Amino acid sequence: MKRWWWLLAFLMLVPALAQTEKPLLVGGTVLTAEYPGGFGVSYVEARPFAQALGLMYWASDGEVILGLGSRRLRFVVTPVPRSKTALKKLVVSESPPALRRGERVLLPVRYTARAFGALYSGSETSLKVLLPDAEMQGFEHRVIGGRDVVVLRTSRDVNALRDGAGWWLLGLRAGESVRDVPGLYLSRVRFAPGEYGTRVYLDGSEGWPVDVAYFPGEVRFYVGPPAERRAEDPPLVVIDPGHGGTDVGARYGNLFEKDLTLKVAREAAARLRRMGYRVELTRDRDEQVSVYARTQWAARADVFVSLHVAGSEVVSPGPALYTYANVGADAPVFVAHARKLLARPGYPEVLARYARPARSVSALADRFEYELGRLGLTPRRGETPLYLLSYAPGAAVLFEMGALRDAGDRARLADPAQQSAYAQVIARAVDAYLRGGR
């Protein structure tokens, strides 16, 4: 009985102690945990936290995505509500949102740590988050579809970062070793332990395309030109109808973004097929498709078009075109260690995986703009580091067809004739782009 009372007193004391800021230790980095509203839920500034944990970090206006190998965690960024009750409801919920406080974006520490399998511990005076080192658990070489495939199995997901002649597997602990690989392109695979993880060298891959794919607990390197693509094959156009299933996207009354994107995508696909292109949809029915699956589609496409409709977050009405061509200042952010690597001279290829001929993207968006102009519409254009687009090696555009909260846009989006017109815009723009080359 007495113990029970002590526990109760302790539970009441904890929130009281948790009102102020505390140091947050992430590996060797000291950050500051804060407690919006004083509800005992710790938050930390997003970008430095992601860096310290070695996560990929992607931010656009309304969302933040973190990545570790095959794992993705997406946050909607919500301004800190004025009402304390509303704030409490958010921060104590099962999946707390990211909070925007002025210029800063804050992430819930414990929730984020758990999502990536990091250890979280707290005391009255400080918090700790630690991502355990990954251990190497398996190595395999196969030949699939005319390419060498190196499969590395790891005890947890890791990020692979291109580094000149090799790849850094960040946070991976592995001994120095050499594997002879009788491959189509590869002769051997070498592992060299380093300060931040393990470097992998794929001997024989020089001059050949190398793609990285992540699966749970696996990093795969695909070496050599993709075999499924023969010279005589027509280009592959992938259309990505945004949202689906329980993720309805923007909505207004009984108009759902997920339905509108699917309708237009299907018709655009039919038109492009009639034009002779290979076309795939990331979904052809009302189902949820993970961002990860969508990126896998994007990675194979010559042209990738993601379709969306804006909800209430958009201030100005009308269609918009978003592209992500530039790997400059706003490129995905890797760990602090990776930043050090980036700072070394002769290091432009680090983000080569995310780069593409800059002109190809703007050329595709130009074609969209031209076709929309024929409908009397002037799209807004934006350059934003969208996670999905960054995975497309070909030309990629996110086409936002209008804003549901705008009456004019809404009427257009709900009208089947206008939906057809949008499908035609897509088909013509893609066709013009592919005919015109880069």
Ligand SMILES: [Zn+2]
């Ligand atoms: Zn959307």
